[in-house]
Amino acid sequence: MPIDETLAQYSDFAFKSALVVYALVVTLLIWQYATARTQRLAEQEPAMAGGPVVRPTGPGRIVEPVGKPLSERLGNMAFSVLIVGAVLHILSIVLRGFATHRFPLGNMYEFVTMATAAATVVGLVFLREQRYRATWVFLLVPVLILMFLAGTVLYADPAPVVPALRSFWLPIHVTIVSIGSGVFLVSGVASLLFLFRLRQSEGNESGGPLGAIAKRLPDARTLDRLAYKTTIIGFPLFGAGVILGAIWAEAAWGRFWGWDPKETCSFIAWVLYAAYLHARATSGWRDTRAAYINIAGFTAMLFNLFIINIVISGLHSYAGLT
Known part of the structure; x- marks a missing residue:
């Protein structure tokens, strides 16, 4: 059967979009780390100077509700965006398969795409807790490197597999x-x-x-x-x-x-x-x-x-x- 060029283009677009989304997640996580460190330093300054850290409250005093810290909001945002990236990643594999009318594992580009998608999904299962948020940076960096190599050096145009793989x-x-x-x-x-x-x-x-x-x-x-x-x-x-x-x-x-x-x-x-x-x-x-x-x-x-x-x-x- 002939290659569906439209679906192949959608697959490539989903792959590139996933790459950009993962890069955005890494940026958000680095921002979260920098914000959390700045916040900790700001909280330590009054104590180091001998000033009060916590203001007492008394009867009749209105206590305004305090929202989540910026670092926590950035971490939650990064995890939500990460899920979007994983969906796009998997979608690129599915569309590649429909475009070529075969299972999308016939060359190194498709193999690396599948392997990095598996790593991301496994990460979503094992690293979903808040304490693992900082670990995601170190997992996504090799994923980004491998995806970049797959999309450039290892990229192969959609085509039928060689007879040995049929x-x-x-x-x-x-x-x-x-x-x-x-x-x-x-x-x-x-x-x-x-x-x-x-x-x-x-x-x-x-x-x-x-x-x-x-x-x-x-x-x-x-x-x-x-x-x-x-x-x-x-x-x-x-x-x-x-x-x-x-x-x-x-x-x-x-x-x-x-x-x-x-x-x-x-x-x-x-x-x-x-x-x-x-x-x-x-x-x-x-x-x-x-x-x-x-x-x-x-x-x-x-x-x-x-x-x-x-x-x-x-x-x-x-x-x-x-």
């Missing part, structure tokens, strides 16, 4: 892997923030911009639990994707496993995440060592996505810049 295994295998990759993005960011928060706490580096940023984040244990919970979800998803990919390979190429570069790197990433879960449950490895393994696993995922697909030639090369 299989019912495409929506099953690639969807599971892309969603698992999105979950691992949340987990990797959580481990990075855990190490950062732990370093600031143990080193008593409460001053300066880094200390101020650390104070806005949840405590280290909360971030560590977040990384662990999301990895527990992503690990079986990614493992199932690897197994289903092996079954597809047997049907397409006549063998389950051939140590193709992408297969090898996927296996290495899976082993690293298995090692992380094991280390997380082992005394003496639960803290920084386990977090470093988790970050190594996510690094292997990124290497598999970009270097293996673009630089190294293999049986999966058709899934690159096509």
